[in-house]
Amino acid sequence: MKRKNLMTPGPSPVPSFLREALAKEIIHHRTDEFRSILADVHQGLQNLLFTKNPVVVLSASGTGAMEAAVSNLFSKGDKVVAISGGKFGQRWTEIANNFSLDVIEFKINWGNAPEPKKLEKVLNENQNVKAVLTTLCETSTATVYDTESIAKIAKSAGAISVVDAISGLGQDKLLTDQWEVDVVVSGSQKGLMLPPGLSFLSISDKAKELLEKSDLPKYYFDLKKAISKHETNDTPYTPAVTLVVALAAALDAINKEGVKARWEKFEKLAKAAQSAAKALGLTILSSRPSASATAIKMPENIKSSQVVKILRDKYGLSIAGGQAQLKDKIIRIAHMGWINAQDLIACFSLLEAVLKEVGHQFKTGSSLMRLEEVIYG
């Protein structure tokens, strides 16, 4: 009978109106009915991404769309800069390496964001860089990167910008066309409030030119085919129909509330979470915290995996610990998609209970007081 709550940075909770959409009777994908739904999805994604570029829907989780970007935009030996400041930046490097690109890994400390000046230097020192592969919100450190500056620097160097916005989209500000971002990759299971299984990719005219030159093998993720099918609101292969139907409902709800209004809401929740953590004598990992999730360092004597475990086993609340080099060092609390202020208040209340249990000292209720101050003003 334990009630469960999900505040991990993906999957994030799926509201009942979308779970009902997922349970609808299945329809065939080669029909006007489905094409009309896919047309709404295409338009809704353009609104969410602030772009006029086509946004294609792929039936795969986010990593599939990251691979699609690499295998469709580049050729063997192409030089790319991959910004690597966490697990998902590393993934760009891994994919690009697997596809035999010449990868310049621009490493930054986990928890930091790339400094534009330093990126500029890397691009000045290396000629013929085809692209900068970067991340909107690096989920493993809950850090938002200055995507506007990164895209500008890439453009000045004659490179395209390819942004993994899987966890950030919907919470962290992203103005695709205004910032001249060439390719944005995202997925269904974070800000879009859906289960995993769909990913998206927006493609600028400049990126489209690269598709023509690419010599890397692909089939399922062939973006030229996907773009040509996009024009008639179709897909090259059988799409994940139910997820697409639910996505139309999710985009409708998000666009009705307003994407910019939602950015403000999540920015406020993020500020509140940061402030609440400090009230407990804890520090924030990131030098540039994301609006999508908050990474909080645990005191030296407390293993974060223990905190995560007690929260889940005793109270039914799932948050995330740290990955790789941050294992046992941080906890990560998501505020994305369907998660709201009540969830955050309940989360910090349970966190206080668990921190007390593991021996951390602080003033009872102090984090909740800070949350209320920031959220209600």
Place this chain on the structure above:
Amino acid sequence: MKRKNLMTPGPSPVPSFLREALAKEIIHHRTDEFRSILADVHQGLQNLLFTKNPVVVLSASGTGAMEAAVSNLFSKGDKVVAISGGKFGQRWTEIANNFSLDVIEFKINWGNAPEPKKLEKVLNENQNVKAVLTTLCETSTATVYDTESIAKIAKSAGAISVVDAISGLGQDKLLTDQWEVDVVVSGSQKGLMLPPGLSFLSISDKAKELLEKSDLPKYYFDLKKAISKHETNDTPYTPAVTLVVALAAALDAINKEGVKARWEKFEKLAKAAQSAAKALGLTILSSRPSASATAIKMPENIKSSQVVKILRDKYGLSIAGGQAQLKDKIIRIAHMGWINAQDLIACFSLLEAVLKEVGHQFKTGSSLMRLEEVIYG
């Protein structure tokens, strides 16, 4: 208020008990709860495929798993024989070409099945063939191939057999281990009664050895990684959680009814459909009709697209027409997954109404009489 019925060869209808499973609250995929569900799925797929080989689950539709087979088992320039007797056999050729294999396309007339003797000849004439890429049920012609003989011939030639069982699995007989089939590929949206979005791949020990040698680029579909995660009931990347949860329920239901009992049921429905078509003065396209779907030739003066359109627009029943060279020549009626005898009887009743409307002459009710004779004995 029009009731709709779906008898296309994928997506096939999703029963309410599975739509309810799809609507369950989402759970996190890196938990014991999910791993326990995935363990059931792995076991259930092994039962369904009659194999002890690992069956990995990929979050992509069937074409993704076909690509995974090609990009993981082979290296550039490897020689493969692709049996091409319809749209899905052609897909093997296309994928293998895109990945720079040396493809010997073994072409057969659409509607025919490959003759084992001729395949043997092709393999004798070509040395060092690494694999035979084939299809259990070629959906575009509703033809079932003699997979047992094909696998045996491949084995004798030192090649592996790779079988696309996307539409056939669950209806057309397939004894993976007994027939020594090396790789079986399938998907969620046909015999498994689920929406599209998941695919599966079983891998024999001999196929596993090829994974070690493959030099083709891959990341999202990396099968070595997928097999290593399979051992701990995990996945390399975020899986389509809700589809996996529903798949566990689908496999449980199928295995309880009994896979072999279901083969018999669908074989009987197929025989009934063939017989019913003949009663209407029509002929069956295939020389070796599948248990999963029936392809019926339309008389010269009747375009199948018109029949399909009237059935859908006037009566809410979706069946399929012909693809590519069979466009306007055939209709295809699925009997797979959740589809049963009542559906088939209703389908032929509506088909009689439409055929009458477009001017085809036959004795009213004659197809229904034949259906009853075959189904109830």
